[in-house]
Amino acid sequence: MTDCVLKVEEVSKTYPGVVALDHFSLDCRPGEVHAILGENGSGKSTLMKIASGTVAPDGGRVEIGGRLLTSADPRLAHELGLATVYQDDSLVRELSVAQNLFLGSPPGEVPFGAMRSWAQDQLDTYGLDVDARLPVGDLTPANRQFVEIVKALLARPKVLLLDEPTSTLDMDGVNRLAAIIRDLTAAGTGILYVSHRLPEILDLADRVSILRDGVHRGTFPVTSDLSEEQLISLMIGRDLESEYPPKPGIDAAQPILRVRGLDGHDFHDIDFDAYRGEILGFAGAEGNGQREALRALVGLEEADAGTVTLKGAPVDISGPRAALDRGMLFLSSDRVGEAIFGELGVRKNMMLTRLRDFIAGQVVSGRREARAAAEMVDDFGVKTAELDSPIIGLSGGNQQKAALARSFRSGAPAVLIDEPTQGVDAGARFEIYKAIRENIRDDGVCIVNSSDAQELAGICDRVLVFSRGRIVAELTGEEVTEERIVASFLTQRDAKEARETDRAGGLFGALFSGSVVWWVPLVFLAILTLSVGGYAASQSEVFLKPINIRHILLAAAPAIMVAIAQMHVLLVRGLDVSVGSMMSLTVVAASFLIAFQAPIAMVLLGTLACLGIGALVGLVNGAMVRYANVNAIITTIAMLSILQGVALIGRPTPGGLISQDFTEFLRSRIGFVPISFFAMIAFAALSDWWLHRTRSGLEAKAVGFREEAARRNGVRVDRVQIRAYVLAAMIATLAGFFLASEVGVGHPTVGQNFALTSIAAAVLGGAALTGGRGSFAGALFGALFFTLTINVISILGLSASVGVIASGLMTLLAVFLYTGLGEVDRLLKSLRRRPAAPGVPAE
């Protein structure tokens, strides 16, 4: 078939310990909906990633629109006519809908200025009632999903990959999506539709391919003969009943865990009992509060009200530590992020919660610990070469078994498990079920939250079904079947609430969210500057004299430039500590290359040579951070050391006059104001124009906010990052020139305090260490304020030590205001909540 829009031939992919795809082939014709059906972990997402070029297959080939995908490059796949709608993470939530759509449009197609109206048109075309000006983070999950789809369709793709597109949609949304899909297929677009929702597939798809454990289990035309039961048996491929451990009867008379009136942002009025020896399941469509409710039981999610009692004793649910004290332990679904200790060995991972058992005197008994660890490895079937192999090297299933071993052997009677088998291959899954059943303490209880209804049906004695944050059904005994579970949450999903995401509220909310709006830090800085300046003017007659103003502005020049340099790196979520020594090196280099009485040509050449050094330094920094994967802080610390060393070799002690033409030029003025000051205002304004008014600036912001999303939008992330480091080093070189014009000689350590200054100034000006935020004007005013304060201190005749202290304090103040306040707010809240949390349940 040559007319296929997508052809995947014999692709394979192996991850450590798991064969994700095994010689899989598939094709998609124009105007066809080809569904891919498979369980979690069956290889669906790997297939999607290979087809869209985000992951390179170990073998096999991918053709899009009849042309070969020659390398695993999402941009190439996109150019060939493939678009992907992801479940999450491909929109930059901090940016507006319009900006996100704009990033998804081919460069040059839409003028920057017309972005908003163009985006609104696109939304209207698909009948979406969304304001393009809103930040994506403020949309409902359903609307976010539609924006994703609209974005994917911008390029008029030949083939569209939809990955679980209905997981956040309500019935109305599903119908709307179906209409869009029918329009697309009518126009000849091929659609690859990944889902595990059978009714949808039977309704929409023309053909369905089934994946199990990475192996293609067949492709079938969807006809009225094809039943859900057939698909299920193909997808599951085993006799279910015999694989799950048998369920012992549970004596419902003995509640162990009691939850009453648990209420929080995503869950409401949660009341339930859990009985002795029981596995209780939490079910619901993704995002209906079941996960949050489970996490709230150990304080990982905020609960505003509610009581929990375990074996009659109240449990303090203000945090996992307090909850564990009373015997409640949680195992997260985010295995790498929140459940395992990747670099540590299997033994250390398993033993963490029971080390106390092996303490003799003050010392952990290695032998007894090792023996117990070996037993646990056997009991839970963890396959590892050695007990001290780093756990990150194990397969997902073995990691999960080790984490389960830790949880069940901790001695906690109540074990809460979120998604016990997410990302676990099918083989290990059933061993995990068995382990859970075998290891519940006789006097304990286990609560399992899972998005896999079949899993819940297989292992749970009882299932609570969540919808919109409330428990809407309880299934016991014979009712605990996959069909009943799915049916009970599907019937409940008629009206999902459109909930706006909270803005940071609370005590310090207004200030904390200050840096979100670019001008708030500027106003804040202006007030600070005026008050410091006003105080100085009232204390000293010299302060407002033109000579002093000129002095401040001259001294501010290097600080402003280096703050702008730092801003470039902060913008893309990096940090460059080497800018200060870059300035020192520039001053030293200038004393050689732009030496006293050098002819103009030589001055120009020397200037260019210095900038060349800067570019090289930036390139090395960027390459280390991006390609060698070395942490930005460490990279730039290493660079700081090297540059400082080179500077000191060049000029062990200050010496070597710098060309006077050069320094005079940089210090030239109109009236009492240095020209450089105007130049810098222009430079900052130009940089801000770039940041806020060009596609390239928007890309930099997107990279800072959310690198992965930017990458999926076709932004060349590596290039943006390296460019930031190169710009930073080169602008730091310019800062070095201004510093050189001030000192006049090759001084090897003159720049060493500017790293701190640059960070403080940029952060005072609104830059966030988390990337994406800030403005160059802010950096300029931050640096100005910094210089002003130091000047005021010296004018008031205070000791030099006060200036050093003040610069440290200002830096702390800056980071505290924009990040620390939020944390203080959170701490205060949790303190206020603490006394209310434990208590005796009202019976």
Add this chain to the structure above:
Amino acid sequence: MTMTADTHGATPMTETAAPRANGARTRIRPADLQTRFLAIWLALAVLIVIGAVLLPRSLQASAVLSILPFAAFLAIASIGQSLVIMMRGIDLSVPAIVALSSTVLLGVSGGADAALPIALVAALLAALAVGAINGLLIAVLKLNALIVTLAVGAIVAGLTLWYRQGLPAEATVPAALSDFGEARFLSINSSVWIALILTALVTLVLRKTLAGRNFEAVGSNPDAAHACGLPVARYQAGAYIVAALLYGLMGILLSGFIRNPTLEVGDPYLLAPIAAAVLGATSISGGVGSMIAVLGAALFLTQLGQMLKLMGLETSFQLIIQGVAIALGMWMSSVWEGRARR
């Protein structure tokens, strides 16, 4: 489509359990035998061989004994820095804390032996206070470690400068301390013994105590540690406090060794401890570190510096070497960690 039994699913747990029935005998490899921690000792051996061939002077007993105290000072500061790096942090306030404890020692003792005990306590308390502030801001308020330690370092340096201005320029440490600084046991300088004891002590605490093991876990994955009920902020802050105490102690020993320390006494210790920590294969992603390897790295860097000096190169080359060492060590570490994932 046939319903073949799944090969993975068919493997019963008992099958894997059988050959492991003697589980207790499963070999446990002491962490320090791991390649990542051995590398620095190999590098040191290579360096010594190179020295033996090209610069026999660098291996003379007198030369070695004269640099050992400096290796010891570096080692003590590096252990502190390594503890912080194990907690995914970084500490750039080392020079400030060293200068602070040294200056407080001068000021409080006034050079008199009688006041030495109280001066020692005051110097250590001052260091501890700075560590506590670092820890509070970083662990509790969750501020960026680099910026906090840089800023706190500036503030402390300012305060130290201000305090130093009130002291006589040629102030010296009490004679008892300088005697101790010169003292040798088994012909090896006292500071070297203290560095060895500290290395052993910290290693023991990390490996063998509950606190040490929990510390590792918090460093490796603070979120997972929080979910497992560990007091994460306490351990994180603890790292900065213990580190500051080590810097303070090192400042005292260094002052005793050089008798009349200046404000610049701590300056060489901004970057060198980071280089030693990284060369000692302390993982920047947290949790993994060996103080014995860090000790080896301190010896390596000191010996390398000595050789450069004997070759007639300026000390500034040391800075370049440190920078390259940090970058190289990090790169190797990321390769190791990448391999561990495979």
